Amino acid sequence: MKQRIEARIAGSDAAPPVGTAVTLIRPAQSDEFREALRLSFVPANGDRTRAMALSETVLAHARAMQHDVSRQWVALRNGRLVTACTYLETPGRLATLMIPGRFVADAGPSAAGEMLNAAAGVAAQRGNRLIQCLLTLEDASEVRSVLAASGYVMLARLLHMERSIQGAPPEAAPAADGLRWRTFDSTTAPLFREVIHSSYEGSLDCPKLSSVRSVDDAIESHRSAGYFKPHRWLLIEVEGQPAACALFNETPLRAGLELVYMGVAPLFRGRGLGARVLARGLALAHREGFSVVDVAVDESNRPAIDLYCRLGFRAGVLREAWARILSDHAEG
The missing domain is CATH 3.40.630.30 (Gcn5-related N-acetyltransferase (GNAT))
Known part of the structure; x- marks a missing residue:
């Protein structure tokens, strides 16, 4: 008994x-x-x-x-x-x-x-x-x-992926007309906020999360995920509009960078901008002497996983993300 x-x-x-x-x-x-x-x-x-x-x-x-x-x-x-x-x-x-x-x-x-x-x-x-x-x-x-x-509810299954940066530098995307590269500072912060917020629309990466957190909370969370340096947050403008971004932070206790967020605004999807901004981040990691870049991606986000694989990432551990919502709604 x-x-x-x-x-x-x-x-x-x-x-x-x-x-x-x-x-x-x-x-x-x-x-x-x-x-x-x-x-x-x-x-x-x-x-x-x-x-x-x-x-x-x-x-x-x-x-x-x-x-x-x-x-x-x-x-x-x-x-x-x-x-x-x-x-x-x-x-x-x-x-x-x-x-x-x-x-x-x-x-x-x-x-x-x-x-x-x-x-x-x-x-x-x-x-x-x-x-x-x-x-x-x-x-x-x-x-x-x-x-x-x-x-608690399960938000997503997150696949950890890793890309070695040792050896030859990552292949850069070819130049394209009409693109302007920006990094994070007080003048570009609104552009990052705009593209991050717009990238939530139709996103396949943890879609439940965007409905319960404000974009400002998300940005603060991204900044605190490792060591933040403004020049490692990258943004592409197309014809004066913020179109895509990739946010890289240094990983403590390891010679690596983590891609803490990447997004493309709906209007600019299908143009290869995700590959461009990711390739630029990998080249930055190589120039600064990092040995690896990590990312965690929603297992159901097949387009993103396929992109990471094309750029040399390898799949690792799969984890479940569970969360309990403590307030009723996200602010815009």
Whole structure:
């Protein structure tokens, strides 16, 4: 006979039924930080060595980016930490919750749901519009049901792709009349905003996301995804109109760039502008001595994946992006 497991929030006066194993949920204490961080990355297969390595990488990345990962929730049973989740906020009113693949297995569905709700409550109180979780497919298979029951929806399956920049420089696109290249500054910021906003129309890349986040929040989020330098944000004007953009940021702790966003305005699709702006970014990466360029793309966005493959990208890990919407609508 299985023992019943019940979640209980620390400070609650409710007594559990007789014979129930209580999982106590509370914020992590300062001396539990390292263990809670490690527990936040235990994969579905229970590989604790991998969890330790991932937690150290995340901590180093957070320190490099000056991100606070000290807000955590832990689940305890019989006084012992059994699982945890770690919370992170970034600009653009976005919160990320790092949960382990064994989240439900180790905490139980009730406790896991309480922890998800606690994190969402804090995110909403702090003015965030969205809280997200990114999971490998193996880990997602173990936690989908509790995420859905806690108000999360799957936004997309994201395919990580990578392009080596070592060796000969990437082949540049041929010159074309009527194109003007711009980079980001105070005078071109409105052009970037315009083309990013217009590129959402009919987009196949995480279309659910554009309906719940304002373009200004999205731009702030893109700026904070790695080290931002204005000359690495590229824009093409066609006959005076912003037509396409590609935003590259430096990846902390790695000699690489990440393509954090690429979009083409509907009026200018089908003209090869995506290939042009991407090729220019790859050439920039080569000139500046980077060894690799990464991108995460919606698995359902076949035109983008085909473009990346044509320009030498190779497919890697597939992850699911889940999110809980914390406000009713996006602003334009």
